[in-house]
Amino acid sequence: MAEKFAVGVDLGGTKILAGVVNISNGQLISAAKKKTRVVEEGGELIKRIASCIAEAIEIAGVEPKKLVGIGVGAAGMVDRERGVLLAAANIGGTNDLPMADPLSAQFGLPVRLGNDVEVATLGELNYGAGRDCDNFVCMFIGTGIGSGIVNNGKIYRGGNGTAGEVGHIVVMPDGLPCGCGGYGCLETYASRTAIAKTVMYDINRGMDTVLRDKIDPAKGILRSKAIAQALDMGDASTLRAITQAAQFLGVGLATVINFYNPRRIILGGGLVEAVPQFFDLAELEARRRALRIPSRKTEIVRAELGDYAGTIGAALLCKN
Numbered sequence: 495m496a497e498k499f500a501v502g503v504d505l506g507g508t509k510i511l512a513g514v515v516n517i518s519n520g521q522l523i524s525a526a527k528k529k530t531r532v533v534e535e536g537g538e539l540i541k542r543i544a545s546c547i548a549e550a551i552e553i554a555g556v557e558p559k560k561l562v563g564i565g566v567g568a569a570g571m572v573d574r575e576r577g578v579l580l581a582a583a584n585i586g587g588t589n590d591l592p593m594a595d596p597l598s599a600q601f602g603l604p605v606r607l608g609n610d611v612e613v614a615t616l617g618e619l620n621y622g623a624g625r626d627c628d629n630f631v632c633m634f635i636g637t638g639i640g641s642g643i644v645n646n647g648k649i650y651r652g653g654n655g656t657a658g659e660v661g662h663i664v665v666m667p668d669g670l671p672c673g674c675g676g677y678g679c680l681e682t683y684a685s686r687t688a689i690a691k692t693v694m695y696d697i698n699r700g701m702d703t704v705l706r707d708k709i710d711p712a713k714g715i716l717r718s719k720a721i722a723q724a725l726d727m728g729d730a731s732t733l734r735a736i737t738q739a740a741q742f743l744g745v746g747l748a749t750v751i752n753f754y755n756p757r758r759i760i761l762g763g764g765l766v767e768a769v770p771q772f773f774d775l776a777e778l779e780a781r782r783r784a785l786r787i788p789s790r791k792t793e794i795v796r797a798e799l800g801d802y803a804g805t806i807g808a809a810l811l812c813k814n
């Protein structure tokens with residue numbers, strides 16, 4: 495079979511990561527990165543994505559006729575048919591932004607649009623921790639918690655396309671308010687944002703923590719690497735925050751295991767990669783909480799494609 499290449503674009507809240515991918519074997523040929531500005535109007539965002547794509551194509555040096563398309567995985571709600579980014583709370587509040595048409599016109603290639611979690615799951619399914627498994631759930635822990643469900647080797651989207659919103663499983667009926675408008679959702683207790691909030695609470699109470707200077711108090715942003723370093727330094731406040739978040743994540747995992755009985759759960763995101771204790775504690779809690787048989791049989795593993803899962807997965811949208 496002749497080799498085919500596609501451009502994959504991971505469009506997130508903080509950065510755009512574009513790359514040329516050999517979609518015959520999942521190999522990333524080139525990568526280009528740009529920041530996603532927090533406040534940005536739609537036209538400017540498209541321009542940035544386009545320049546990132548152009549850079550990735552140039553670095554790759556692949557013959558233009560071998561490029562079959564461009565796939566974009568965006569952190570938000572998408573209309574796959576029309577190629578429109580419907581709502582993206584973390585990308586400058588962009589709403590109803592046509593994405594496929596302008597990019598397609600500029601590059602003369604078909605453009606497919608998907609959701610970021612969906613494409614990262616597609617990447618793990620084809621070339622990552624799910625390549626030998628056809629029933630699994632990918633859970634990505636970051637600003638929030640999202641998941642992709644793979645059933646019989648295909649992404650399962652649900653009756654109305656909203657399946658996998660694992661971050662909004664309620665773990666505390668009258669708990670903390672969530673961005674979704676509800677209360678006590680898993681992601682308000684177990685995401686990186688939740689950990690940052692717990693640490694902020696300690697700081698505001700005057701507790702001593704090495705994370706005091708590492709946290710952006712206005713936005714509550716804390717990097718995974720800073721968390722890992724604080725743990726290595728034996729920071730009590732960080733250890734407590736991580737333990738609490740991992741316990742809640744374990745409760746969420748147990749719910750997924752009991753209800754869906756996946757063969758495997760794949761955990762991804764910067765926090766899982768940078769903080770081994772977080773993964774270990776969450777797994778322990780999940781096995782303590784889930785029903786006896788699925789608790790023993792469900793494999794819980796780390797995602798394998800790391801930072802480029804979204805880019806590789808987005809390119810795979812062009813495979814068919």
Ligand SMILES: [Zn+2]
Nearest residue numbers: 662672674679
């Ligand atoms: Zn929620």
